[in-house]
Amino acid sequence: MKTFAETLIQMLDDFGIRYIFGIPSGPWTPFMEAMRRSDVEFVLVSNEASAGFMADVCARLTGKPGACYGTFGPGATNLSTGIANALLDRSPVLALTSQVPTAMRTRMTQMKIDHQALFQPLSKWTVELSADNLCETVVKAVDIACQEVPGPVHLGIPSELGEMSIPDCEPVIGDAVGHQRRAVVPTVESIQQVEQLMRSAEKPIVALGLSVTRADAHAVVNQFVEKQSLPVVLTPMAKGIVSEESPYYAGVLFHALSDQVAKTHSEADLVIAIGYDVVEFNYEEWLPDAPIIHIDTAAADIDSSYEVYEVIGDIRQTLEAMLRFPRFDYDWCLEELQDRKKKLFANLSPDTPNFSPHHALNILREVLPDNGIMTCDVGAHTHLIGQLWKTYRWGNQIMTNGGSSMGFGIPAAIAAKLCCPDRQVACVTGDGGFLMMAGEMVTAINLGTPIVFVVLTDRNLQLIKIKQERKGFPQYGTRLFGEAYSAAHTYFGVPVLAAKDEETYRSALIKAFGMNAPVIVEAFVDPAEYDDLILKPHRMED
Secondary structure, eight states: OEEHHHHHHHHHHHTTOOEEEEOOOGGGHHHHHHHHTSSOEEEEOSSHHHHHHHHHHHHHHHSSOEEEEEOTTHHHHHHHHHHHHHHHHTOOEEEEEEEOOGGGTTSOOTTOOOHHHHHGGGSSEEEEOOTTTHHHHHHHHHHHHHSSSOOEEEEEEETTOTTOEEOOOOOOOOOGGGGGGOOOOOOHHHHHHHHHHHHHOSSEEEEEOGGGGGTTOHHHHHHHHHHHTOOEEEOGGGTTSSOTTSTTEEEESSSTTHHHHHHHHTTOSEEEEESOOTTTSOGGGTOOSSOEEEEESSOOOOOTTSOEEEEESOHHHHHHHHTTSOOOOOOOOHHHHHHHHHHHHHHHSOOOSSOOHHHHHHHHHHHSOTTOEEEEOSSHHHHHHHHHOOOSSTTSEEOOSSSOOTTOHHHHHHHHHHHOTTSOEEEEEEHHHHHHHTTHHHHHHHHTOOEEEEEEEOSBOHHHHHHHHHTTOOOOSOBOSOTTOOOOSEETTEEEEEESSHHHHHHHHHHHHTSOSOEEEEEEOOGGGHHHHSOSOTTTTO
């Protein structure tokens, strides 16, 4: 008979899970031994929150569930940040935690926290494993994690189970990816209603959201847009579904200069929302006075005063049916849309004398190959990245917007490089986000992952500083460094290349990408442009 640990790791291997991220504990050692003799690799991190972020990104890039681990008490509470982020970013993740021995469940003991209570509001399902339920429960956990809308599942493992011998079981593993394709077929009546609404509209617009990234519908979305010649706005996490080079691309909702993007969507008399998940941006905060066609796997979360027509079911099948519509003649002027887009990108790169964030991003875009992956953290720079950064195809830019947790960018880059070793990877983070996850430089060194970490140093939590100033408050509690701060030479063995102007920054990037090792490029930028680019965002409370 196999041990409990061997059986669990074998099942995860069968599901195609290649990595488990975490920080080990005594009860976890049998599982580590099982991994040592399997194709599943344990990746030691510096903070369990990073383990959750990494599992999230692996799920996004591979289509398989991600996996992470935390031990009793503080290990689990640290892990919970990454799990909450996966819940709101809609990523299928298995969160494994060691729990106190069953015999001590009713007693007070060191590090005891009720993990089931902790993870219940942060996951789609939380359950305690046992020797009797292991196989069927893990299969069910993967099934639940991957079903629409995907998200994390927590599996608690009592500490005495790891080395316990259990009877052999033969679970029906199936294809985890297949669980994502279970949405129902759209009804004929709902498709006919969409056709009637489109036929009567004069200026419909397409709004793409997070759900469409999971629908295997990238090609059909573009075919539909091109056939009907419709302008497209996107939520930040849908960047790349329609390329910025497309003549129909109209911009990203909510991020920098969103008022200029609104010049297009405010003219619409019909909104065709495809895969629109309000976890990124509520409908009510941008919709024009027009009816909405909501095409998704879940019902629309919107105030009842809006006129909404729902097509709930498989997004790709819905779009394939819509491709059979005749081409309608609409009143959009393609030349005007192109002119607006050109002005938008020009205004995102103002003519400023000082080395500014847009300089850093534009030069990185030139140096990083078109198929390179850029991950980013949360902060003022995220608003600029969401609008300025040209993604070309989905998956080339990875951010968090549903969860929006600071500290995401660095572990996301490490996971991206593990999952896509043949592609160049860069991370853009503010100095605040870097301070949160500087310990993961050790992880990057130990894994030998060649990543360029671009740190935009402006010495402040700049987004919060902007919010203080807009409310008339003096700056307080947001300064990270004093004026005397200067770059370190290394962080935990990762070299730092400092840059204070465009020329030295470009040279530093070129050198960094040629070093085939983790490298930090610290860009000392003037943050003044943020105040003009982030024009009264709809969700300044974020």
